[in-house]
Amino acid sequence: MTHYNRVTKEIVEELINALGPYNVIIDSEKMEIYSHDETSIEHYAHMPEVVVMPQSSEQVASVMRIATKYIIPVTPRGAGSGLSGGAIPIYGGILLSVERMNRIIEIDKENLAVTCESGIITNDLNESLKKEGLFFAGYPMSLETCFLGGNIAENAGGGRAVKYGVTGRYVLALTVVTPSGEIVHLGGKITKDVSGYDLKQLYIGSEGTLGIITEATIKLLGLPNAKSDLLVPFKTAQEAISAVSVIMRDGIIPTSIEFMDGPSIQMSMDYLNEHLPIKGVGAMLLIEIDGTDEATVERELLRVGQLCEDNGAMEVYIAEDFYTQERIWAVRRNIAEAIKIYSPIQSLEDIVVPIASIAKVLPELDRLSEAHHVKIVCYGHAGDGNLHATIIKHPSDTMEYWDRIEPVVLKELYHFIVYSLGGKISGEHGIGLKRRGFLKETMEESEYNLCITLKKAFDPLMIMNPGKIIDL
Ligand SMILES: Cc1cc2nc3c(=O)[nH]c(=O)nc-3n(C[C@H](O)[C@H](O)[C@H](O)COP(=O)(O)OP(=O)(O)OC[C@H]3O[C@@H](n4cnc5c(N)ncnc54)[C@H](O)[C@@H]3O)c2cc1C
Structure with missing residues (x-):
């Protein structure tokens, strides 16, 4: 386990020298919003020691070089709409928000491609594309808040994935900054590419654990009439x-x-x-x-x-x-949102099963609900076999009961989905902090070990969004 250093005054000074004072926050009131995402359980929240808001890939690289020099953990953050705690800085350190990197660099109509920075709001991108009769088809339901970079880091799905697939299908190229602070360009405005390992694909869905996505080139489609x-x-x-x-x-x-x-x-x-x-x-x-x-x-x-x-x-x-x-x-x-009004204490799940097995999920949800005295409502992207089973604390039950029973219900649910139906514990919201223990439990050991080897190869100091996906 890596020993992380604290962010000292001198380190803050170095960050200010690299980014300018406007792009560095240390005021705890202003940093509070960066201590959580949309994962509903409050005990996941954790304050960063400093928030940085770089404005270019070069500035992101400077931050990573400083983090490497002092062995400080860095948590990348998009809009914070994530539902698995991926953007929560659980070891403190540097919270790197891409919110000030939100420019569209080029709309290339001839190649049906748009290149933009990773902090652009997904809906803003689509509004600009609409004027050109084009659209990016891979967006999630949170499109009015989530950022393109967050969607790529989560390989987000959404309501239109039955026909159009998920975000990853549309990523042609990425600019990423590695944990050691190198800027790497992957892919291009090309639809085929077998020139070496497909590193671009590895970054898609990596939840900020392998590097920071700073720019992306996205494949576009003509707007349906x-x-x-x-x-x-x-x-x-x-x-x-x-x-x-x-x-x-x-x-x-x-x-x-x-x-x-x-x-x-x-x-x-x-x-x-x-x-x-x-x-x-x-x-x-x-x-x-x-x-x-x-x-x-x-x-x-x-x-x-x-x-x-x-x-x-x-x-x-x-x-x-x-x-x-x-x-x-x-x-x-x-x-x-409506469920939160019934009871804000809940666990929003996004289990995914083969389409022919979705009918088998509902009786199991009924069984779990009865056996463990929790309310379970279910909705979601049924055409993808991806269901948002939401396990909810009855308002009359105590928090002690909920804290004890929630992991039991999740374990039984995940085991049923993986071992009885051949599904996976997350179809789109990711593993993040919330499901890392359950991933270890439900993934074949040899596959899990490969994930650890990969993480260590990309991030030997373990400073890149530590504590997410892999439970080390
Ligand atoms: C109301 C609501 C509806 C939703 N609907 C859907 C849906 O239909 N489909 C779906 O898939 N999800 C959905 N989500 C979940 C969430 O919106 C998506 O996961 C979204 O893609 C996250 O984007 P973000 O910018 O908010 O990322 P964040 O929450 O900020 O971060 C998510 C993860 O990505 C990493 N990350 C963010 N930006 C970068 C970057 N530039 N480089 C490297 N890593 C980065 C973070 O470290 C973190 O691990 C929904 C959420 C809400 C609240």
Whole structure:
């Protein structure tokens, strides 16, 4: 285990010399916001000793050289919207925020590529691309806050991954700063590349443990001209989930197939002051189809609607206009916030299983809920087999009970997902701090040892986001 040094006055001076006083914070009130991310459990929070906000790859490299010289841990941070504690500086040290590196460097329409700094907000990037009739398809539901660099570091998925895949599919090139402070350029505006090891791919999803992403070149697509949504209520969650694999097997690839169980719909509807037009709804699917022409989208929409009706749907509502589409997506997007109002003490999971196995997840959630007296609601990206099972403390239960029971429920859930269904413990939110112990437990030993070897090769001093993914 590396012994880390404290950030002394002299080190702060060196950081100020490298970045200027405006880009270095040591005031604890101003640093508080950098002590946590969106992971809901407060005991994960930890204060950094200093926050730096470099404005270029060169400045990031200077910070890493100082950190290497004094053996100080460095935690990279995007927008802090992460849900696994990845951006929490658990050993103190330097918190490196890329928030001031948010420029679009070039939109290259000829090569369908955009190059930008890693601190750009994902939605801001897409708003700029929209003006050119282009879009970046790999973004998550937190797009209004999360940064592109954070999405790459987490290989974020999201609501459109059924058709478009996850962030990594669109990364053509990266500029990264290594733990020792070297600037490395990986990939290019090319769609094929087998020239040596694929190091770019290694950085995608590495959660800031191998280096800092400072710039990225992203592959773009033409904006689809037509889009429509279906909101499909079912009497039971099992019927809704079963309809997902029927749709997926039919050949049409929807943009999204989102699942919401009864309690998550109710909580979100109450939160938004919305009402369902029918009674007895046990679950819903929200299905989006997009494409280049309206006739094709409509034909596919009707076909998917028919499949839902044949498989137990109570109704099929079509939302063609922008206003209605926004209203129904708001229900899906606000579930997490609505659950926090019911009980802020919860564990938001993002288990992933083969599509044919999603129906088997729900009975296990019911069993866990009953066996351990916790509330479990479930929603998520059903078309990817990626479900946000959210384990919630009953407001009447004590914190002592929750602290004891949460790890027990998680362990049983993860073991079921990995060993009984061939799934993984995280499909998109990452391992971070929250799941590092469970990763070790559920990953084959030989694979885990390879991960340790890799980490040591990239970061021999263990200063790059220590304590995340790997439990050393
Ligand atoms: C309401 C809500 C909805 C969400 N929906 C989705 C969803 O649909 N799909 C999904 O995948 N996730 C989702 N998330 C989780 C989160 O938004 C994503 O993981 C997002 O990609 C994190 O980006 P960020 O900029 O906030 O990163 P942060 O939280 O700041 O950091 C995340 C990790 O990346 C590392 N990191 C950040 N920037 C860099 C960098 N430049 N270089 C190296 N490492 C870096 C950090 O060290 C940390 O380990 C959601 C979160 C919320 C709160």
